[in-house]
Amino acid sequence: METTLENPSPPNRTCDYCGRPISGRLDRKFCDVNCKNNFNSRQRSAFRAGVHPNAGQIIKQIKINYEILLKRQVQKIEKDATTYINKEQLVKDGFDPRFFTSLTTDKWGEIWKCCFDCGFREIEDGNIELAHFPKQAEL
Template sequence: MELKNIKKDCLYCGKALTGREDKLFCNVDCKNNYHSRQRAELKAKEHPNAAAIISTIKNNYKILLTYQLHAMDEGSMISIPKHELTSKGFNERFHTSTFTKQGETWHCCFDCAWLDQGKNFVLTYRAEQAIL
């Protein structure tokens, strides 16, 4: 029986490996860091602005939550001046979905929805969106 004497290096830090033949990393930290880097590289390839878009959507949702839409009965609506939302950083271009009701296009940010009425936004809560 012939022993293989192949020297391998850690895929993350490059240190020489000792132990099992099939070993790829010198420790758990290197393994975790390697896989974290791989995931980050894949995300970066998906869309160059994905992180900024997701961040904007989350920010929109946080702003909408300040109006306690979840405490409202479904179908209840409140009107908020558009400048009030935009001054808090709300960006109406970014949302998770849209729907049309009575010929009007509503935009959703998860389970909160808004309708642009010129100088105001009409806000409401949509329980069926919460299931997504």
């Protein structure tokens, strides 16, 4: 008995995003670029949501805080020197002291919150003290 090898007909394949039939290469997963982009976008969103639902907003606020501190020229403050700013003014500019990248202590044992290398701490009179901690931005 002689058997012949025939090309099997391609399986009915559908788009991984929208379910429409697709043709072409056998390893093709999406019917068009839009479906591919939408699929990947949802995958990334699902991953971020698994990390923390507010991760994107928190990171955005940390960046805003850092930009505000940079405008106050915190990086130009000399070693062991500080400057002061009214907390209400910083908050009015969009600063939120709840969000920062690290904590550090100075040589007097005071605890500082840092947005990368820009340190801040709230003091009793409604002001915020600013200082520069370059090592806080190192890996």
